[in-house]
């Protein structure tokens with residue numbers, strides 16, 4: 342059996358052993374110094390000023406939009422563009438926070454929204470923000486997308502939950518917009534079991550994210566920032582300040598266990614990304630020789646931190662045939678993210694208008710994916726390559 346993921350952690354046994362020792366010694370397990378240290382180390386890895394750790398990638402997405410609303414940069418009813426090939430909790434916060442989701446088609450050749458897709462939608466409607474998803478470790482032409490957004494005064498936010506470590510010549514994915522989310526759920530590039538991060542270079546956003554993360558209070562801000570909030574609202578005693586709630590928030594805090602695991606896993610991340618890329622290139626070389634399958638265009642990507650291996654068949658019939666082959670060989674498969682999000686029940690319940698999304702439909706009807714992770718051994722790779730070779734009906 343080749344499951345979508347074999348283990349919860351990179352260097353699983355070692356990590357579990359270290360975790361047990363950490364828990365036995367730890368004096369405190371609620372959010373504290375491990376969280377702060379992981380945030381600092383992750384910010385260095387990503388090359389950003391600020392990183393805020395939360396309890397999941399979905400929470401990170403929710404917090405990003407809530408922070409923008411609290412700051413008045415987004416308002417009720419604003420139209421928010423999003424990659425139609427995405428995860429549920431990328432879109433749900435747009436609905437939950439009273440804004441209008443506008444799906445943007447992807448390009449089937451890259452699996453991602455390209456600037457041309459965004460421009461097409463902008464010919465039909467204006468947008469206040471674009472919440473792009475960097476799908477499966479690939480990305481669109483984010484440098485051009487950023488330029489389009491800047492010119493049209495659209496706030497660019499990145500869901501980078503599936504593309505930690507991917508690079509374009511112009512920078513790391515996650516660093517093109519004003520902020521970006523990451524997920525550390527098992528099966529992602531690194532795991533803290535559950536966990537997520539938000540990265541930003543914008544100090545005002547970072548401050549608001551820390552308020553949003555913890556009940557709407559100021560406890561996790563620096564002393565000068567706390568002073569500013571308290572002065573603004575005339576809060577004069579520590580007694581009162583501890584239970585003053587300044588803006589809309591949640592409890593989406595991580596624990597010290599999340600922080601510890603994040604720091605421990607971060608050490609293995611670069612090596613993991615390199616193995617994922619190597620596996621991808623090997624499997625891609627087989628796909629290139631199979632006329633039943635479509636090879637993805639990654640020519641604009643300099644480091645491919647592949648999340649999972651997508652198989653795009655030329656027809657829906659071929660998809661059925663190859664999925665059967667994979668299943669018979671014991672390889673677990675699944676749809677590409679959530680497919681065309683417009684076809685999901687939750688979306689249809691709340692949004693009556695639907696857009697034509699030919700390329701996302703193409704991916705939905707002809708695509709599936711299997712796992713790509715460092716624990717794939719030689720035998721697994723052989724099984725995968727055998728299945729990716731051309732098979733007559």
Ligand SMILES: Cc1ncc(COP(=O)(O)O)c(C=O)c1O
Pocket residue numbers: 397398399400402427428430431474500502503524525526536537678
């Ligand atoms: C693109 C994308 N965004 C957000 C998430 C949510 O992350 P989490 O499962 O940590 O909530 C996922 C989950 O896999 C995802 O693939």
